[in-house]
Amino acid sequence: MDKDYLLWAKENQSNALIPNALLEPRHSHEGVGAALVVRAVLYFERAYETSVRLALADCFDEFRAATGDVFKFVWHNGKAAQTADKAKPMRVLAASLGENDCFDFQYMSGEQPSDACLWSFRVFGMPAWEEKMGTRGIDVLAFSWPMVAVQDNPDAFARLFFNAAQRLNAVHGHAGHAINLSPVARQQNESTEFWISxxxxxxDVGPPTANAVRDLKGQIKTVGWLTAIDVAMLGKAGGVRGLRGELPPSWFSLNDYGAGVVIRAGVWPESGAAVTEGGKSFPPPAYVVLDRALRLVRVNGLDVLQQGTVNGDAPVYNTFSSTNAWLSRFETSGDGLLAAKAALLDTPPLDLSNALPNPL
Structure with a gap:
């Protein structure tokens, strides 16, 4: 993360909140439609089991211990949003709900429950009957911090990601820059997400709970600042030795979370934003290097990442070709890979202060 970008992010944090339907003139611009954040997404199984639900409550408690009391509203199991201070605690519901009840929460820090927000904690847990069908995908945990909060303490966010992967025996996951969209107006704000991407x-692009992504097993959607892969994918990617041969150790760490490994690519997440006014955006070099190393487990194609609005004029990723172009955005030639590895020299290396548990 370039120092100039860090300074810009800190000075312009208010610009991280974007009006609703910014690029959709047919829709109201009231409220916050999109928020620029750093977001973690983890995919796991058996959210209907009490032990897993309590593990999710542990993740939530750790999040709140790190961030303080940032939430104002919570959406739960399809009900109307409640103020966070009046909602039943997740831990209580984890012990009281039946296995055939959904375990679905979305904690929000916005001024209104319909606002996209900077701080969020989202659990998408299917009931037992649905998950046991074997055709409905897997469960999701997603949480976000403002960019400035991660800038100030990247290691705390990375530890949250690692600890959650360990508690949940995550199948896969990723973390990095993302755009949270309004929970009630996603399609109206997807053009903003497209434009920023x-x-x-x-x-990252697209809802973490999208069916096409939840269906992935043995493959990942994308790489990021933090990437989790299970043991099977690790073997397919060449194992620890194979990855160590591809990933320069001064910029990449590998940490065993039990069911797999978390790969950290650098001190901070990278956006690829132009470093000078009028300059060109670029694929972050660390992600180019990691994408090549994990190419055998990164998916080739998906259903569309976005839907967009009816009769909307602004572009979105609503075709197979545009979606697959986004998925392959880090692919490069042999010379491009060498250039990306050389460009790592201009980025801060990891040191002992950045260490996560169980290094490999």
């Missing part, structure tokens, strides 16, 4: 190629 064009300026910041390191940004």
């Amino acid at each position: 064009q300026m910041m190629p390191g940004t």
